[in-house]
Amino acid sequence: MYNQTLRSQKELVLCEDGTNTLFSKEFNEPYHSTKDGALHESLEKHVKPALSLKKNATKLTILDICFGLGYNTFATLYYLKKHKLKTKVHILSPEFDEELIHSLESFTFPTEFKDIKDIINAISQNLFYEDEQFKIEILLGDAREEIPKIREKVDIIYQDAFSPKHNPLLWTKEFFSEIKNISKEDAILTTYSIASSARLGLYENGFFIFLHKSPLVRASTIASLKMLDGFEYIDMELKRVRNPVARSFKDCDYI
Numbered sequence: 001m002y003n004q005t006l007r008s009q010k011e012l013v014l015c016e017d018g019t020n021t022l023f024s025k026e027f028n029e030p031y032h033s034t035k036d037g038a039l040h041e042s043l044e045k046h047v048k049p050a051l052s053l054k055k056n057a058t059k060l061t062i063l064d065i066c067f068g069l070g071y072n073t074f075a076t077l078y079y080l081k082k083h084k085l086k087t088k089v090h091i092l093s094p095e096f097d098e099e100l101i102h103s104l105e106s107f108t109f110p111t112e113f114k115d116i117k118d119i120i121n122a123i124s125q126n127l128f129y130e131d132e133q134f135k136i137e138i139l140l141g142d143a144r145e146e147i148p149k150i151r152e153k154v155d156i157i158y159q160d161a162f163s164p165k166h167n168p169l170l171w172t173k174e175f176f177s178e179i180k181n182i183s184k185e186d187a188i189l190t191t192y193s194i195a196s197s198a199r200l201g202l203y204e205n206g207f208f209i210f211l212h213k214s215p216l217v218r219a220s221t222i223a224s225l226k227m228l229d230g231f232e233y234i235d236m237e238l239k240r241v242r243n244p245v246a247r248s249f250k251d252c253d254y255i
């Protein structure tokens, strides 16, 4: 399924929001939507909706799938620091590309991340960072093996794997079942994907599905184990009636 010989082959790409991302030869896909932009995608599709929904929490555990360039983790820290929020945050993030993480020290991140440069360097060197407010752990290895080992229940999941078409193993019904197993009963999941296959995989694991809109980026998906107010609810049963061939991805189709 994966082609490790291509893993180190990446090209720097400038996104339309002025921030940098990479293009992966292995997955034949950029790490972020170059149209929406790396920073805008992180903030608008993941960090802002997730932290707004959990604004009353004093402590949060976040599963960031997968670490990549770390934008989602770093944008979370940036957002909390910018708004002087004291929420304690523990981020767990699987990633199998160790070389990429060690290279982040010299990656040109947006100026928004300048105040967390020391944290970026620590993670790049040690795959770990901890202070009074934040604990960040990179789970080095395959997400499908690392996630079932997590013993802490998570409040938020950032599902930011390469697309279902290019990395189907991280979008199957069985993979989402492993995520559900480590989720708190009111956990929410954010993802850029609006694909029916992804939404069905989540729905079949008990998640309610919502459309999330932000003026800066294209629409995305929020999945929640509890019903949410203030978001456009997607009726997946109706979707099934309208598109009877739509189905979730299954492990047996890819393993």
Ligand SMILES: C[S@@+](CC[C@H](N)C(=O)[O-])C[C@H]1O[C@@H](n2cnc3c(N)ncnc32)[C@H](O)[C@@H]1O
Pocket (backbone or CB within 6 Å): 030, 031, 032, 042, 065, 066, 067, 068, 069, 070, 071, 072, 073, 094, 095, 096, 097, 100, 141, 142, 143, 144, 160, 161, 162, 167, 170
């Ligand atoms: C789209 S990028 C993630 C972008 C990242 N969230 C960010 O904000 O920069 C996908 C990442 O998933 C990693 N990856 C792909 N399949 C994986 C797997 N099965 N286990 C662990 N990491 C995986 C890739 O190495 C890549 O870094």
